Amino acid sequence: MVTVAPSAFSRAAELHRSLWGDPALVVRAPGRVNLIGEHTDYNDGFALPMALPFDTVFAVSAGDGSEVEVVSEGFGSVTIRPSVRGHDVPAWALYIAGVIWLMHESGIDSGGWRAAVSSDIPAGASLSSSAAIEVATALAVLEQRSLAWPPIDIARLGQRVENEIVGLPSGIMDQFISAGAVAGHASLLDSRRLTLTPCPIPNDVKIAVMDTGTRRRLAEGAYADRRDACRRASELLGVAALRDATIEQLGALRADHPVEWRRARHVVSENERTLLAARAMSDDRSRELGVLMRESHASLRDDFEVSSAALDKIVEEAERAPGCLGARMTGGGFAGCAVALVESAEADGFGEFVVAHYAHDDHAARVWICDASAGAGRA
Numbered sequence: 497m498v499t500v501a502p503s504a505f506s507r508a509a510e511l512h513r514s515l516w517g518d519p520a521l522v523v524r525a526p527g528r529v530n531l532i533g534e535h536t537d538y539n540d541g542f543a544l545p546m547a548l549p550f551d552t553v554f555a556v557s558a559g560d561g562s563e564v565e566v567v568s569e570g571f572g573s574v575t576i577r578p579s580v581r582g583h584d585v586p587a588w589a590l591y592i593a594g595v596i597w598l599m600h601e602s603g604i605d606s607g608g609w610r611a612a613v614s615s616d617i618p619a620g621a622s623l624s625s626s627a628a629i630e631v632a633t634a635l636a637v638l639e640q641r642s643l644a645w646p647p648i649d650i651a652r653l654g655q656r657v658e659n660e661i662v663g664l665p666s667g668i669m670d671q672f673i674s675a676g677a678v679a680g681h682a683s684l685l686d687s688r689r690l691t692l693t694p695c696p697i698p699n700d701v702k703i704a705v706m707d708t709g710t711r712r713r714l715a716e717g718a719y720a721d722r723r724d725a726c727r728r729a730s731e732l733l734g735v736a737a738l739r740d741a742t743i744e745q746l747g748a749l750r751a752d753h754p755v756e757w758r759r760a761r762h763v764v765s766e767n768e769r770t771l772l773a774a775r776a777m778s779d780d781r782s783r784e785l786g787v788l789m790r791e792s793h794a795s796l797r798d799d800f801e802v803s804s805a806a807l808d809k810i811v812e813e814a815e816r817a818p819g820c821l822g823a824r825m826t827g828g829g830f831a832g833c834a835v836a837l838v839e840s841a842e843a844d845g846f847g848e849f850v851v852a853h854y855a856h857d858d859h860a861a862r863v864w865i866c867d868a869s870a871g872a873g874r875a
């Protein structure tokens with residue numbers, strides 16, 4: 497088992513020092529794991545994410561002129577011109593440039609600055625590494641301008657970058673929890689009201705994040721495809737969003753629109769499960785929460801069809817481990833990580849069990865036992 501040793505902070509600060517001297521400002525934004533409520537956020541529905549003890553960190557200082565110079569550990573360097581939306585930047589830098597361009601367009605001149613960037617969030621692993629970059633970039637600009645934005649405004653900006661600049665039609669969950677999480681808590685996201693309601697993680701359980709070692713490839717098309725199917729289902733049902741549909745109503749789709757029926761059945765049942773899960777969590781009913789997570793995985797695998805052989809395998813092994821109350825894939829799906837709810841007393845052995853029993857092609861599992869972190873801020 498790999499234990500969490502957050503060190504992006506010291507690496508980013510050190511990188512800054514080696515290039516430009518001491519940073520004037522250090523900001524961090526965490527990745528997330530979603531406990532339940534998957535593919536619901538773009539249906540105006542509910543989710544229950546928490547922030548991870550893995551951060552993306554920007555060590556920042558003022559620069560000359562009007563350009564932003566970013567050096568990212570492992571990726572290289574880029575110069576961003578805030579007023580020239582769409583100028584050529586490498587793919588990894590698009591998340592940073594997108595935030596800077598959109599902020600500039602909305603009248604927030606970021607001026608010239610420079611940043612050294614490090615991250616402890618595995619990329620492409622469904623732990624929202626890109627949302628964390630967006631949120632950290634926005635904070636770097638806001639802090640330098642002495643502006644304080646509520647988490648939802650930061651989140652919406654990050655979502656616009658995904659939707660308008662990167663071209664992924666994702667929802668609000670990842671950026672919102674990265675910006676607005678509360679330490680020690682997951683948060684019930686209501687994607688229509690745009691609220692996060694903190695729910696304490698029960699003391700008798702731990703959250704385990706399990707990496708299958710597989711990474712997303714071309715899955716973005718499948719994400720957009722699921723989103724389209726949900727839109728078609730809500731149009732056929734005559735509701736504003738699938739949040740407004742009931743299981744009883746869905747029967748009308750079954751004969752003529754079997755795909756839309758199954759996609760909608762996942763979303764409608766997942767919303768119910770998520771509300772039950774938030775209540776179970778607040779009442780310390782951990783076993784019930786675990787059962788709901790297990791049901792969520794089956795629904796994502798069979799009805800929404802966004803799991804994968806590797807995700808199914810790691811969930812299966814987790815379910816066999818002593819002390820596991822429930823496990824499921826997390827995030828967009830197709831690859832990356834799963835999440836398990838584990839009795840605290842069994843948490844150490846849990847990771848070892850999953851690592852010993854999981855193998856998929858050449859991939860080995862990594863397991864982290866994670867406390868829920870606070871949302872983004874100055875480090």
Ligand code: GLA
Pocket residue numbers: 533534535536537538666667668669670827828829
């Ligand atoms: C990705 C998206 C989120 C959400 C999840 C699935 O993480 O960025 O908005 O839709 O997939 O729940």
